[in-house]
Amino acid sequence: MQTPEGGPPPHSPTVPTAGTRVVVRHRLPAPDALTGATLTDVVGVLVHADDEHLLVRTRRGEVGVPRAAVTAVKEVPPTPSRRGAPHLALSVEDLQRVMVGAWPAVETEHLGDWLLRAADGFTHRANSVMTAGDPGRTLAEAVDVVEDWYRARSLPPALTLAGPVGFELAGDPLGALLLARRYHPRVPTTTxxxxxxxxxxxxxxxxxxxxxxxxxxxxxxxxxxxxxxxxxxxxxxxxxxxxxxxxxxxxxxxxxxxxxxxxxxxxxxxxxxxxxxxxxxxxxxxxxxxxxxxxxxxxxxxxxxxxxxxxxxxxxxxxxxxxxxxxxHHEYVTLTLARHRPAGRVREPSSCR
The missing domain is CATH 3.40.630.30 (Gcn5-related N-acetyltransferase (GNAT))
Incomplete structure (x- = not known):
């Protein structure tokens, strides 16, 4: 049952931001004919959420869930990409996605799989693009969109590029493009x-x-x-x-x-x-x-x-x-457009970025 204003029902579960991998538990329209179950789960990436529906991208395609039927929403980690200890089993790109929520930006917007982040200049991580996955267009076009997005917020365009420990920026297609466009890389960061x-x-x-x-x-x-x-x-x-x-x-x-x-x-x-x-x-x-x-x-x-x-x-x-x-686990480098080269930060021997 919805509120008179048309929003989600009272006590509706809190929904994470789009791009998060989730499990959504919801009520079935009618009990399952075989088991009699009245609840079921949908697991996948949350694509969209509004007052009416949640849209989840699963292995079998996109599934829409009525917001009024949702009983619980829980964040879940990406599927391990290799065998081994859980803290080592995720791919570089999947761990990049996991880390977003632990240091969340004030404002975010998806560009395909990429995540544009802004926090009025507070920290590199919260004011750079997380570039895991496909931006949904050519790299040059994607960087153009990034530059316009940050300039509209009076922030220097910045992108974070991740790879194996010791990876070379110039050997990566996005890294090579950014260097050619006069982006300045700061010291690599170890995750x-x-x-x-x-x-x-x-x-x-x-x-x-x-x-x-x-x-x-x-x-x-x-x-x-x-x-x-x-x-x-x-x-x-x-x-x-x-x-x-x-x-x-x-x-x-x-x-x-x-x-x-x-x-x-x-x-x-x-x-x-x-x-x-x-x-x-x-x-x-x-x-x-x-x-x-x-x-x-x-x-x-x-x-x-x-x-x-x-x-x-x-x-x-x-x-x-x-x-x-x-x-x-991996390294990443934040690159900022050279004419907006960031000022040096205070270094602390035991600090985390």
């Missing part, structure tokens, strides 16, 4: 993944600081975060609180905040980000304690795998995460 269980197994037995966690973004946490990097309150708070679930970890010493970190939960994965440790508290196990607290929160939620991103030239962060059980 690392780990099993939650592994991170907890190698966790420190004790810590010199107290770590607390909360699902609420507190002013204290945010003040520490914006103390080490530029974080305009509007877009920053929207990104930090925009995942289906998020947890904020705070490390304190004598009542003073000496470290923060964030876990974004999306598509049954946990994304670690926003890691920072005060200079005065370095080499005291603070970052490892924060990481352990976030892994424990992931475990409490039934999450089995974690991902995070850190620059390839950030040796301290690379050592920290590899020592905690993370391994490289």
């Amino acid at each position: 690392l993944t780990a099993a939650v269980a592994t991170v907890l197994e190698v966790a420190p037995t004790s810590s010199a600081v107290a770590v607390t966690t909360s699902t609420r973004l507190s002013d204290t946490w945010f003040a520490a975060y914006e103390g080490y990097r530029e974080a305009p309150a509007g877009p920053a708070r929207a990104v930090l609180t925009g995942s289906p679930e998020q947890v904020f970890a705070t490390a304190t010493d004598g009542g003073r905040v000496v470290g923060v970190g964030r876990l974004g939960v999306a598509a049954t994965w946990g994304g670690v980000a926003a890691m920072w440790v005060d200079l005065s508290a370095r080499r005291r196990g603070v970052a490892r304690a924060l990481l352990t607290a976030l892994a424990d929160e992931a475990h409490r939620r039934g999450i089995r795998s974690l991902h995070l991103q850190t620059d390839t030239d950030n040796a301290a962060a690379q050592a920290l995460y590899r020592g905690a059980g993370f391994v490289p």
Whole structure:
């Protein structure tokens, strides 16, 4: 039953953004003749959602589900592309799609399979195109659309290109096109993944600081975060609180905040980000304690795998995460149109992008 205004029925389940892989449970018009079942599931990529219907692209084609019949909608991870541990079994493109929800942009728009993202310039990830899949037109035409889209928002056109560890931009058709159009690549970023269980197994037995966690973004946490990097309150708070679930970890010493970190939960994965440790508290196990607290929160939620991103030239962060059980999954490079070359950012030894 719909509301008088024509919207979804009362208590209608929250629906993820288009492009998310979901399972939609809904009521059948009549009980199944063989089993008597009154509910069924549709699994696939959510193509469109409005007040009347959900459209899901399944292996057998697109399926429309009346919004009023939907009883539950749940994000699910992509199908593994190879055998092995869950945190290693996804393809590069599928993990790129998974990571979107853990650091969500304020504004998004699909261009075929690509996802255009904007957050008023706050962070590279939230203001670049996720280019996994087919844009639905030639690469040159797609880049033209991207440039118009970002210029309309007074942002520099930027695209993120992912590939195996050590891949060459010039050897990729999109990479070669962007370089020819005077796009400037920033330092490559390593995406690392780990099993939650592994991170907890190698966790420190004790810590010199107290770590607390909360699902609420507190002013204290945010003040520490914006103390080490530029974080305009509007877009920053929207990104930090925009995942289906998020947890904020705070490390304190004598009542003073000496470290923060964030876990974004999306598509049954946990994304670690926003890691920072005060200079005065370095080499005291603070970052490892924060990481352990976030892994424990992931475990409490039934999450089995974690991902995070850190620059390839950030040796301290690379050592920290590899020592905690993370391994490289792939790399990506963000390219920005040269005449809009981005300013350098504040580097922190234990930070995630």
